[in-house]
Amino acid sequence: MRRKRTEASPSFETIDRLVHEPARLSIMAHLYVLDFADFVYLMNETGLTRGNLSSHMSKLEDAGYISVEKTFEGKIPRTVLSLTGSGRDALRSYRRTMEGVVSTLPE
Amino acid sequence: MEMAAGALDARTLERKAWNRVFNDGLWDLYLGALFVNVAAWTAAGELGSAWGETAVPAMGFLIVFLGAFRAAKSRITKPRIGHFQIERARTKKVHLAASLALAVTVILVGVTFVAGMGAFPEGIPLVAIMFGVTALGVSGSFSLAAYSLGVQRFYVYGALAAVGYVGAEVLAATSEVGRGWDIVGVFGLPAIVMLPLGLLLLRRFLQEHPVVTDSGPDA
Numbered sequence: 087m088r089r090k091r092t093e094a095s096p097s098f099e100t101i102d103r104l105v106h107e108p109a110r111l112s113i114m115a116h117l118y119v120l121d122f123a124d125f126v127y128l129m130n131e132t133g134l135t136r137g138n139l140s141s142h143m144s145k146l147e148d149a150g151y152i153s154v155e156k157t158f159e160g161k162i163p164r165t166v167l168s169l170t171g172s173g174r175d176a177l178r179s180y181r182r183t184m185e186g187v188v189s190t191l192p193e
Numbered sequence: 194m195e196m197a198a199g200a201l202d203a204r205t206l207e208r209k210a211w212n213r214v215f216n217d218g219l220w221d222l223y224l225g226a227l228f229v230n231v232a233a234w235t236a237a238g239e240l241g242s243a244w245g246e247t248a249v250p251a252m253g254f255l256i257v258f259l260g261a262f263r264a265a266k267s268r269i270t271k272p273r274i275g276h277f278q279i280e281r282a283r284t285k286k287v288h289l290a291a292s293l294a295l296a297v298t299v300i301l302v303g304v305t306f307v308a309g310m311g312a313f314p315e316g317i318p319l320v321a322i323m324f325g326v327t328a329l330g331v332s333g334s335f336s337l338a339a340y341s342l343g344v345q346r347f348y349v350y351g352a353l354a355a356v357g358y359v360g361a362e363v364l365a366a367t368s369e370v371g372r373g374w375d376i377v378g379v380f381g382l383p384a385i386v387m388l389p390l391g392l393l394l395l396r397r398f399l400q401e402h403p404v405v406t407d408s409g410p411d412a
Contacts, residue, residue, distance in 0.1 A: 115201040119210060120277050126405045127275025131209070164276070 098187065104149050105180040109134055110142045114177050117152065117169040125165040143167065151176055208343035210279050215344050217270045218394025223262040224350075225387030230254045232381035239373040269395075273402035290337045297330035321362060324375035328358035331379055346390065350383040357382030 105111055112132045117123060123131075129139055143165075146152045151173035155166045169177075200206075214220070234251040238244050304323055335351030338344065357378030364370050 112201060115203075116206055119203050119207040119280055119283060121280050123277035124275045126272075127213075127277045129405070130274055130402075166276070 100183050101187065102176055102180050102183070104145065104151070105176055107142070109138060110146055111180075113139070113142055113146065113167075114151065114169060114173060117167060118174065118177055120168070122166050122168040125167070128167065146173070149176075207279065207283055210277065211342040212344065213274055213277070214279075215342070216394065217266075217274075217398040218391040218396075219262060219265050219270065221346075221387045221391030221394060223258060223391075225384045225391055226258045227255065228380040228384035228387065230258070232377045232384060235373050235376040235380075239371050239377070269399075272404045273398070275405070286341050287338075290334060290341065293337075294330055294334045297326065301326060301330075320372045321365070321375070324372060324379065325358060325362075327376065328354055328379045331383075335383075350387060353383040353386060354379050 105114060109132065112134075113128060116128060116131050125136075125139065125143075128134070129136060132139065134142070143152065143154060147154050150170060152167050153170050155168075157164050157166065230251055234244075234247050237247045301323060304319075304326075331354040332351040335347045335354065339347035339351065357380070358375055359378075360382070361370075361372075361375040361378035364374060365372050
């Protein structure tokens with residue numbers, strides 16, 4: 087019984103560090119309410135530079151949390167990002183974990 | 194690294210996205226132009242023009258306005274703020290509001306038809322009721338949109354549509370003008386505010402959002 091409670095209780099180790107980083111959390115949260123967004127939109131909304139956004143985008147893509155599609159609209163390149171199913175699950179799970187972790191912190 | 198501050202809850206981000214849809218002023222200009230078109234068409238009828246004569250240019254303007262609106266969205270807005278699509282599940286309420294507005298219109302058409310058949314007893318100010326329902330539909334649609342999308346100025350447009358109707362009804366009761374002016378009031382009064390406000394919003398949007406020349410991450 088005691089072991090079960092220990093397993094269920096949140097701990098810092100269970101925090102998904104990939105989602106926890108503020109820039110990536112912001113990218114995922116913005117994509118959560120959208121079907122898709124392009125690179126320009128996310129740069130505007132998150133305030134990240136092109137290089138930073140590109141770097142975080144690659145990490146999230148490697149983890150399978152977002153999908154990235156590169157297309158051309160005429161001669162203009164367009165990079166379209168969307169949150170995958172596992173990305174959505176990861177964000178929900180992160181929220182639950184953080185709620186649990188925060189509740190254990192001293193006031 | 195400087196990140197944009199702000200809440201990251203779904204409701205806030207959704208409203209933020211909706212505001213991005215409307216903060217370029219193009220919707221105000223488009224709706225304002227449509228409303229002016231309806232008001233001008235109705236006013237021309239009230240002033241003696243045959244409805245059939247003015248219907249063709251009025252319909253033509255609808256197509257021109259839609260084309261201009263779509264082109265402006267594509268050439269002005271997207272290169273500046275990027276391209277995005279709000280999650281379909283979240284757009285359902287907007288579709289619901291649009292369906293309600295359509296249902297009201299369909300009911301109005303039905304009422305007009307029945308009135309034309311002479312099925313209503315005389316003495317009932319049917320036209321006034323019909324135009325009142327129109328005003329309610331316009332006002333209600335704007336208010337619903339303002340509430341669900343968080344675009345506060347739509348409340349003002351809704352209120353102006355109601356005021357336009359009431360003003361025209363007062364005119365009809367106190368002078369010789371016909372009740373067609375109800376429609377001029379319902380659509381014309383909000384348009385008087387929509388068009389200059391749309392221009393102001395567009396000007397601010399252009400100042401605040403320079404064109405981003407390349408959307409790719411590898412530029």
